[in-house]
Amino acid sequence: HSIKKLLQQKWLIVIFALMLTGLGAAITGVFFKTGITILDNWRLNLLATIPPWLLLPLIGACGGLISSHLIARLSPAAGGSGVSHIMAFLRHRSVPMGLRVGLVKLVAGIVAIGSGFPLGPEGPAVQMGGSVAWKMAQLLKAPIAFRRVIVAAGGGAGLAAIFSAPIGGFIYTIEELLNSARPVVLLLVVVTTFWADTWADILQAIGLDPSAGGFDSSLGFQVQREYSPLINFFPIDLGYLIALGIIIGCLGELYSRYVLTMQNKGRAWFGNKIRLKMMICGALLGEIYAFLPNEFHQITELKKLIANGSIDVSMASTIFIVLFITTGLATASGAPGGLFYPMLILGGSMGCVCGHWIEILTGHVPSTFIFAGMGAFVSACSRTPITAMFLAFALTKNLLMLKPLLIACLTSFIVARLFNEHSIYERQIELDLSQ
Amino acid sequence: HSIKKLLQQKWLIVIFALMLTGLGAAITGVFFKTGITILDNWRLNLLATIPPWLLLPLIGACGGLISSHLIARLSPAAGGSGVSHIMAFLRHRSVPMGLRVGLVKLVAGIVAIGSGFPLGPEGPAVQMGGSVAWKMAQLLKAPIAFRRVIVAAGGGAGLAAIFSAPIGGFIYTIEELLNSARPVVLLLVVVTTFWADTWADILQAIGLDPSAGGFDSSLGFQVQREYSPLINFFPIDLGYLIALGIIIGCLGELYSRYVLTMQNKGRAWFGNKIRLKMMICGALLGEIYAFLPNEFHQITELKKLIANGSIDVSMASTIFIVLFITTGLATASGAPGGLFYPMLILGGSMGCVCGHWIEILTGHVPSTFIFAGMGAFVSACSRTPITAMFLAFALTKNLLMLKPLLIACLTSFIVARLFNEHSIYERQIELDLSQ
Known part of the structure; x- marks a missing residue:
């Protein structure tokens, strides 16, 4: 009920907050992927001149040190996958949230993964999306119930933006994060995740990731198929x-x-x-x-x-x-x-x-x-x-x-x-x- | 909790009931579409010899009489759209359910729509799916909570089968019928709707609807596109x-x-x-x-x-x-x-x-x-x-x-x-x- 009341009183601000959350999740997600790609390429180029047994451990150690220093100094909550972090918040545990966690996660994550830690961008994307959303809810002075919904939607939006998977992000928010399907909650979540995916497509197209096919300025939005295998499905x-x-x-x-x-x-x-x-x-x-x-x-x-x-x-x-x-x-x-x-x-x-x-x-x-x-x-x-x-x-x-x-x-x-x-x-x- | 308990004690029977519900929803849905097509064609063929101003009102009146007689005589609850019927049941109203309602709906609906009432097959499909599901729950002696879930899933399965829309049927069950997103409920619903859609594809292919493209015995399952318009989507x-x-x-x-x-x-x-x-x-x-x-x-x-x-x-x-x-x-x-x-x-x-x-x-x-x-x-x-x-x-x-x-x-x-x-x-x- 508190969500409906908030929507009735401040619907324009709520919509604005959702849009910013989706955009924030998309920006951090795209930055994350781009940053990792840049560091990866730099590392691979160095491999041409320096032997791997010397270079890779060196970069790994330096990357680990820089990344961990950022985390230890600025925001200890930015370590680890990020998914369990958002899940713990949604289960009413006391967990540090906010933009600082998101930003440290972004930079420390790029450094760690870019220097050779074999991990993926989606855990940090979920946490960054959730952090942006939490900040929005704080600015809105939103009630607790809405804060939970927007943080979960932000997490799903991060996933949607990283995987170019709006339905996946939507279902993830419902299935894993919220466990709720009140119609108003479904709507808030679907808007946030689809909006984030749309922005991820546009941001990638305007230069951050030239290989992305989600948006073309003359053809409009495109269905971005990472792989197009020839598949079939038989009852057997x-x-x-x-x-x-x-x-x-x-x-x-x-x-x-x-x-x-x-x-x-x-x-x-x-x-x-x-x-x-x-x-x-x-x-x-x-x-x-x-x-x-x-x-x-x-x-x-x-x-x-x-x-x-x-x-x-x-x-x-x-x-x-x-x-x-x-x-x-x-x-x-x-x-x-x-x-x-x-x-x-x-x-x-x-x-x-x-x-x-x-x-x-x-x-x-x-x-x-x-x-x-x-x-x-x-x-x-x-x-x-x-x-x-x-x-x-x-x-x-x-x-x-x-x-x-x-x-x-x-x-x-x-x-x-x-x-x-x-x-x-x-x-x-x-x-x-x-x- | 009662659902989890039921799943632990009788998981094999529950799976069997869900499968039968999906199959039942698919069979009734496909029968419904096929029956209407047969009556439609018969009526259109007659139009070649009898003038429309005489034929169409005559068929309409006869169809209306036969359909209403079936309903009034055998199951008054089989009238109307069917969606509100299932919704009322899920809101704990006392509504007649069961196979008889479903069967009368099937026959009376074919007669009415086939004789010219401009209505669609999806309301009856939802009700027929729900009726089959209710019967399954009764046979299972399932607790009330599970009865609600399986009836809603059956309704969604009917929709999925009629529209060849498994995701649509799944979301419909969650958004409109159940308003619940407990993980176990999501799973039961997704299995039922996707299963019903699969059977609808197979049933149509084995002769009930030769124009359907959902399944081909040599190529396996196919993505069945009713329309393939050339579309694009620009920010403007x-x-x-x-x-x-x-x-x-x-x-x-x-x-x-x-x-x-x-x-x-x-x-x-x-x-x-x-x-x-x-x-x-x-x-x-x-x-x-x-x-x-x-x-x-x-x-x-x-x-x-x-x-x-x-x-x-x-x-x-x-x-x-x-x-x-x-x-x-x-x-x-x-x-x-x-x-x-x-x-x-x-x-x-x-x-x-x-x-x-x-x-x-x-x-x-x-x-x-x-x-x-x-x-x-x-x-x-x-x-x-x-x-x-x-x-x-x-x-x-x-x-x-x-x-x-x-x-x-x-x-x-x-x-x-x-x-x-x-x-x-x-x-x-x-x-x-x-x-």
Whole structure:
């Protein structure tokens, strides 16, 4: 009721606040992606002159130090993925919010991921969107109920802007963050997420990301398809997708446990010395990646390789193992970066591996296996199958993909849930609370 | 909590019940469409030998009599649109449910719409889906909370099957029927609606509707695009779509009031004599349509004409006026048929008319105007903007359509809401209650 009252009294200001929240989420999201790309390219260019075993650990250590210094000095709440941060706020925990957290997250995240921590931009995007929204709600002197809604919508808007997935961001806000579907809440959320996605398209087009295809000044908005695989979906695929979901559900739960164990170990060994932790971790990660093929030096390239289906099964297995180990290490260091992106890569590479063996065994493999693996892995860890379906869908924007994705995501969700009732983020919140 | 408990104890039976509900919704939906098509073709064939002024009123009167006799004799609750019926059940009103209501609705609806009542299949589809679901819940001896969820999911499944719109059916269940977004509820609903849409594709392909393209036995599932217009979306379209939304918001509210007034008048004049009411109304409708061009003799043809943009402004105006008047008449008679379909046609024709004049005035018109008009009209009457967006989207399955649709649907929703807080269905429920 307090939301309806606010809307009746200050509807123009509310609309304005939502628009600014969406725009803020889009700007920070696009800056984040662009910053990482610039640092990545700089690092890759240096590789031409300096040997990797020297360069990568050095950059990793420096990046870890700078990033952790920013966090420790300016805003300790800006460490980690960011998703659990917003979730904790929405569950009425006392969590520092505001523009400072968002800005520190932006810069520290760019430095960490750009210097080689294999993490993704979506956790920080959710937190940055939520932080902008929180500031808006504060300026509006909004009641608590509305503050919750706008922070959740801001988080979803960040996700929508990063993945070019307005439906995904909308569903994420409803399924994971709010658990509410009052009509007025749905409307506020849908406006914010679609608005953020629109701005992300425009901002990318006016120069921040020349490769983006979401907006063209003479053709207008475009449907931006990151990948256009040739796919089909037969009734027989049902059994195959369920089998994939079962495998990925188990692996996803294993991954969640490994990441949480690493985070625990990181805290037990280093305590609050986040600078030392991130510096050592950055050097270690750089050293590991130095001995891997060139494709591994940029995490965005890995996703492209897998989604295009242009790798063989041994490469896919290597990617799975390397990312499984190193992303746990990166998360343990407390580096600001998200896990959705690594999860997509892990799931995609496992889909590729499983597809290879299942085809040998049975003579058939669904053409949707790689993307289904991506969605299923996210679903197994985050326990949000519908969001996972729409996020993986947003990579191809092919509607035929929805049902195979739903089957795999649902199965992996159910299987993972048999092992443990809580998502990786809920367990992270519990971990934070216990310390 | 009772839902989770039920899932833990009888998860296999629950899944089975959801599957059967989705299948039931799909079967009844596909039967409904096929039955109407058969009757329509029979009537059109007769027109070649018998003059329309004699034939159409005769068929209308007979159809009205047969349909109303079935309803009065077997299940009085099977009259009307069906949407308000399910909504009333979900608001804890005592409403007759069960397979008998669903079956009578199916047959009586085919007879009425097939004999010339200009109504749509989606209201009956929602009610039939809900009825099947209710039976499932009864067989399961499910607790009340789960009964509500499965009935709502069945209603959404009916909508998904009829419109080939799984996302639309899913959002409809959440936005209009349940107002709940607990994760477990979202999952149950998404499974039911997507499953129903899948079965609708398969059933249509195995012979019930040869024109359907949702499934091909050698190519697998296909994205079934009813219309493939060439559209684009420019930032400047924003203002145009808001203007359209304002016009359609006013017209939609006018339409709601007209339909409700007619319903009131029908009851005041005829009381419970539904046979007399539907017979006279059928004859009257037949007489009106007899003096209209051939295109008007089949309501599905009208939608095609408009959606393809192949009519001029005078034809579009005629369609708007004729359907505005006659659908109110048909609803007043208590005939079993839905209003979404007429609303889509009314909105589309108004989008066409507005587009014509706005282009003359300003030299530009968004290419999305016709479909935006469709969504906006549904949104203005049903007050479910997000559902309206996804239903109109399902006609083209072009993702570029989503944002223009959202703008028009939101605007018309807000404008219509300024006149009256309640949707046409909520007012119908109040009307039923007051008598």
